[in-house]
Amino acid sequence: MIRLDNATKVYKRGARPALDSVSVEIERGDFVFLVGSSGSGKSTFLKLILREERPTGGDVYVAGRHLNKLSAWRVPHLRREIGAVFQDFRLLPNKTVYQNVAFALQVIGKSRHHIQSTVPEMLELVGLSGKERRMPHELSGGEQQRVAIARAFVNHPPILLCDEPTGNLDPGTSVGIMRLLDRINRTGTTVLMATHDDEIVDQMRKRVIELRGGQLVRDQDRGVYGLERV
Amino acid sequence: MRLRFILGEVVNGLRRNGTMALSVVLVTFVSLMFVGAAALTQMQIDQLKDDWYGKVEISIFLCPENSRNERCAEGAVTPEQEDAIRGVLEDGALAGLVQEVYYESREQAYDKFVANDDEGIWSSLTADQMQPSFRVKLSDPEQYQVVADATEGLPGVDVVRDQREIFSELFRFLNAATVVAAALAAVMLLAAMLLITTTIRLSALSRRKETQIMRMVGSSRSLIQMPFMLEGAVAATGGALLAVAGLFFGVRYLIEDWLRSSVTWVQYIGTQEVWSVAPWLLVIAVGLAAIASLVTLGRYTRA
Numbered sequence: 001m002i003r004l005d006n007a008t009k010v011y012k013r014g015a016r017p018a019l020d021s022v023s024v025e026i027e028r029g030d031f032v033f034l035v036g037s038s039g040s041g042k043s044t045f046l047k048l049i050l051r052e053e054r055p056t057g058g059d060v061y062v063a064g065r066h067l068n069k070l071s072a073w074r075v076p077h078l079r080r081e082i083g084a085v086f087q088d089f090r091l092l093p094n095k096t097v098y099q100n101v102a103f104a105l106q107v108i109g110k111s112r113h114h115i116q117s118t119v120p121e122m123l124e125l126v127g128l129s130g131k132e133r134r135m136p137h138e139l140s141g142g143e144q145q146r147v148a149i150a151r152a153f154v155n156h157p158p159i160l161l162c163d164e165p166t167g168n169l170d171p172g173t174s175v176g177i178m179r180l181l182d183r184i185n186r187t188g189t190t191v192l193m194a195t196h197d198d199e200i201v202d203q204m205r206k207r208v209i210e211l212r213g214g215q216l217v218r219d220q221d222r223g224v225y226g227l228e229r230v
Numbered sequence: 231m232r233l234r235f236i237l238g239e240v241v242n243g244l245r246r247n248g249t250m251a252l253s254v255v256l257v258t259f260v261s262l263m264f265v266g267a268a269a270l271t272q273m274q275i276d277q278l279k280d281d282w283y284g285k286v287e288i289s290i291f292l293c294p295e296n297s298r299n300e301r302c303a304e305g306a307v308t309p310e311q312e313d314a315i316r317g318v319l320e321d322g323a324l325a326g327l328v329q330e331v332y333y334e335s336r337e338q339a340y341d342k343f344v345a346n347d348d349e350g351i352w353s354s355l356t357a358d359q360m361q362p363s364f365r366v367k368l369s370d371p372e373q374y375q376v377v378a379d380a381t382e383g384l385p386g387v388d389v390v391r392d393q394r395e396i397f398s399e400l401f402r403f404l405n406a407a408t409v410v411a412a413a414l415a416a417v418m419l420l421a422a423m424l425l426i427t428t429t430i431r432l433s434a435l436s437r438r439k440e441t442q443i444m445r446m447v448g449s450s451r452s453l454i455q456m457p458f459m460l461e462g463a464v465a466a467t468g469g470a471l472l473a474v475a476g477l478f479f480g481v482r483y484l485i486e487d488w489l490r491s492s493v494t495w496v497q498y499i500g501t502q503e504v505w506s507v508a509p510w511l512l513v514i515a516v517g518l519a520a521i522a523s524l525v526t527l528g529r530y531t532r533a
Contacts, residue, residue, distance in 0.1 A: 050446075072451075079448030090443060107449035109232050155447070 001063060001159060001190045002026040002049055008057035009044050009214075018044040020214040021058065026192060028158065031185045033201050034194040035225055036211035042194040045211065046161055049192070050082060051075050063158060080108060083152030083160045087167035089144045091136040097123065097147050098132040104151045118154060126150045126180055142173035146180065153184055160184060162193040166200060174200060198225030232453060239440075239457035240464060243433045250429040251465045257425050258469025258518070259476070261418030262511045266477045268411035269507045274499045275404050281497045282397055288374060290315065290364040290381050291388045299388050307362065311386030319366060324380055330367040336360045361388065419518065422469070426462045426522035434458055434527070455527045462519035470515035474508045 003026070009019040019041045026032055036042050047053040048060050051067050060067040063081040070078060091100050098119055105115045123129055126146040136144055145165060152160060162181065166174035178200055185191045195201060201208060201224060208223030209216065244251045292312065293302030312333070318324060319331050334342075340357035368377060378390045434441065444454050478501055485498050 076445075076448040076450045079446065081448075084446050090439065090446075092439060092443065103443065104447040106232075106235050107444045107453060108447060109449075109453075151443075151447070 001028045003061040006058035007055045010056045022216045031191045031206045033208045040211040041214040083157040085152045085162040085165045087164035089148045101151045122150045122154045159190045201225040240460045243461045254465035255468040257422040258466045259472040261422050262473035264415035268408050271408045288366040289391045292362045293388045294361045307386035327373045329369040334363050430526045459523040466515040466519040470511045477504045
């Protein structure tokens with residue numbers, strides 16, 4: 001589903017590469033944690049997959065597409081195959097919960113009929129039935145992140161990228177979010193989650209990919225957060 | 231769905247950026263006014279040329295007696311010389327350019343002169359003192375110089391006059407006015423374009439969150455950029471419509487109602503000329519907005 005072959009990214013000529021010859025393969029339906037300290041290359045890793053950046057070396061394949069050769073006008077089609085969730089939720093503050101989720105479908109040209117049947121379904125999946133008309137500021141952080149997940153998943157993309165989805169949430173709320181992500185994973189969706197949250201990683205016992213200084217230092221099935229604790 | 235979405239975004243953007251949108255409208259309005267005024271001035275010039283050049287003719291004055299012109303040193307023109315000149319005009323290389331030639335004798339010139347002299351100031355003149363001439367009507371008035379060059383050196387010709395010289399000063403003035411209007415228009419158009427650029431940029435910045443999400447969920451670049459482009463285009467088109475209205479009322483009241491009744495000997499342009507300029511003004515406005523969008527949007531809503 002996602003494959004990096006010796007992917008290297010150098011932002012400024014002569015600078016230390018942000019990602020240094022990383023090779024990883026993630027299969028359909030995998031749940032993978034991407035860990036590493038700040039500046040380890042996690043964000044660059046995600047940006048290469050989203051084709052927000054192009055690799056300076058090596059190859060990147062996502063959902064059957066060779067991203068090095070993907071022309072700019074095909075990028076939107078790639079993005080429709082990837083749902084993305086962020087630490088800061090990125091909801092539209094002047095739209096209701098329902099409108100925020102519907103927005104993702106509107107702007108890729110789905111019919112009103114399709115939207116009206118899909119959005120409530122999705123809100124039910126994330127456990128927000130009955131809160132359709134709330135504004136984002138009326139919700140707790142955990143609820144806002146659920147809206148963001150609903151928006152990312154409403155189009156049923158085969159891949160869900162999560163960049164520190166629990167970074168702004170307390171541990172109890174985080175567990176709920178992880179349960180939701182796990183449920184989404186069980187529908188066959190590939191989930192790749194970048195995180196700092198060692199407790200979650202240790203609890204979930206999923207595959208762990210660790211980056212340090214732009215290099216892949218660990219790729220372990222059923223791993224835990226820190227190497228030293230293995 | 232998409233159309234409704236785009237239109238909604240356009241209305242939203244214009245409302246949120248109201249003052250900027252208004253300034254775009256006003257600047258395009260003024261600049262397109264100048265563009266239109268320059269175009270209309272040129273149309274007026276063409277109209278005057280068509281009108282007047284059709285009436286004017288070349289006068290080939292023939293040597294009178296006792297002329298001080300050295301070309302006429304041999305005395306008054308002889309009938310043989312007159313025939314030779316007529317031959318050049320009617321049968322020679324010039325025949326294609328000349329529409330009509332008629333001869334004005336001394337006596338005819340004298341009669342005409344006296345007829346125009348109501349107060350009898352020139353009553354002491356006699357027909358002998360008048361100059362005979364050929365009056366030549368050209369099939370193409372622009373070819374004046376060719377005819378003048380060909381006839382000027384012929385024996386018996388005193389001087390060749392083109393009546394158009396009388397108008398050339400006026401045309402020079404109108405042409406200069408066109409240049410001034412066009413130069414102002416160019417500066418204003420540049421200002422309009424920069425302003426549209428800024429407006430689009432502000433609009434894009436204020437809706438950064440939306441566009442970011444749209445990119446993230448994979449909406450096409452055209453859908454992301456369309457509302458901003460349309461905003462610029464709508465504002466610019468508003469300016470163009472105002473400019474057309476301004477030109478229409480200007481021509482209507484200044485030319486049709488006022489000049490046409492006070493200076494009657496001129497053929498004026500009218501409001502139908504404004505309508506022929508109007509589509510071009512709209513094209514310029516939309517083109518302006520399109521260029522500004524292309525310059526700006528690539529950077530602010532990149533994929």
